[in-house]
Amino acid sequence: MKFSTLIAAGFAMVASISAAVAEDISGAGATFPFPIYSKWADAYKKASGVGLNYQSIGSGAGRKQIQAKTVTFGATDIPQKEAYLDQYGFVQFPMVMGGIVPIVNLEGVSGSDLTLSGETLANIYLGKIKKWDDAAIAALNPKAKLPSLPIIVIRRSDGSGTTFNFTTYLSAVSGEFKSKVGAGEAVEWPVGIGAAGNAGVSANVMQTKGSIGYVEYAYATQNGLAWTDMVNSAGKRVKPSLASFKAAASKGDWANAKRFNLILANSPGEASWPMMATTFILMYAEPVSAPASNAALKYFDWAYTNGGKMAEDLDYVPMPDSVVAQVRSAWKGIASK
């Protein structure tokens, strides 16, 4: 009938075969949390003998998979609205948080040598700031020697949760960005080169002199890329680090977020990093298979309890205890039989 249904049916066959072989927990979705999910899965397999089969295929594709009931849980970097959750009977909860950083490739510039403000970053991605020695950048970096190179903007070509969180931030700090581009997984970029995935963006920035991109923090540190500091909503310069991510995460008002629908962009606070992403899990309130659903919840429960240190090792921010308590009470909405 529809292409997506056909593709989903194909995945379903594969998924059912692998499920029959290993009794693994099956999930699909966002690429952003994939490193920590696989690390947790490794440790969990040692602790409990149950493995995780996670397809890191992107937030949108993950939602399609869970809608087609081919996996036990879907993972998305974009918090879903109540109407969507009710339509499919999903329970949504946040799993882990992380920071998004701008990365640059400029000769003589290494990590934290440059500072950008939200407005400047938005103007670069609007194509209004075209050269590295632009007055706006120079004003923020009086000491840096900025070359008169054109800025080559790199952004995602595929639909992406990272793009969603990045554009949400830029829309929050720049009215012009909000009206011209807006926030979304796949926006109409006025300038730039499209690359696939966090890995594609970092590879492109590494290859291209004078380029700028945005990736999840781990991709910048692992690839040895130069990132920039940011001026946050309090007007303070902050470095991307676990501490500034945690500061931003602590400002999230989860208690009042309906069904955990909360976006951590441009968080208040002097120490807060402005660009954050939270990754969410979607599960059926009435699961297709109760044992599979229970096994998945057991894994998440274990991850909340034991996974904090592992997350911090990879510069992800674990959910605060108060939020975890909230999540555990939300799990009561998932039928266990």
Place this chain on the structure above:
Amino acid sequence: MSAITESVSTAGRALLSDRARVLKSMAFGDKVFALLTLSAAYLVLLVLAGIIISLIIGAWPAITTFGLDFLTTSRWAPQLEPQPILGALAPIYGTLISSFIAMLIAVPFGLGIAIFLTELCPHSIRKPIRLAIELLAGIPSIIYGMWGFFVLGPFLANYVEPGIVAVFADIPVLNSVFGGEMLSNLSLFNASLILAIMILPFITAIAVDVFSTVPPVLKEAAYGIGCTTWEVVSNVVLPFTRVGVVGGVMLALGRALGETMAVTFIIGNSFKISSSIFAPGTTISAAIASEFAESEGLHQSGLILLGLLLFVLTFFVLAAARLMLMRLEKRAGA
């Protein structure tokens, strides 16, 4: 006497009926075989029709929403609220231009290599060169993509393109075609160059094959009356093999239009029409490859419509090439 004739005629009749039986069974076999081949031929048509129909069904929401505007709009905003705006002009432009530049480079080079191999090349190195060209055709496109991304792209952007930009900087029109406002590793031109390298072996391999079908006596006659090699090639070899050469070029063009992976790697995936060939762009197949997995609803339908357009575009280009060929033949016959 009569008994003998009787028995002879009986034997004859038996022989006759045997013959009829054998013939009949052979005719049955023939019929089955004909039916089998016929159904195989029809199956191809059926698959073709099935693909077109499923593409149209998938593209229908986009067709009814955007109509002909889809072809003339250069905006691509799949998540615009309340309604996405999708236009195919940029990918169509990118597809046509990248294929055009690729042909511009690959056809003279490919034919040149073929002429060298068949007319000028010493026998001892002919085989190795042919083998190398055939190997070139066997390299998977993803390898070309990676090579283009890591090696060719940076090389062109850092050493070749700044020179070209500088040469044309003061010439009107050409300075915008070769404009270097934003030189990067990924651009329409880089993708075209990779495409040219990819289709070169097709053109060469087919041209070598058809060049070797020229009867030696024709060439010998031409050489005999004092023709130079150039005159033999341009007046004997090329006219004799025109149809085959154009066929090879068409095959190459078909591949260039639809090539996906290598192009997606190095074209820059930008839905912008830029006057400069050194700016990033996109093609129909690159757009589908990079966006399909994460698309839903109207966005996905728009991508399927792009696929349908590529189908139609390829069909028209190949049909036009055929038509040209027919005209050529007619003129040659008259």
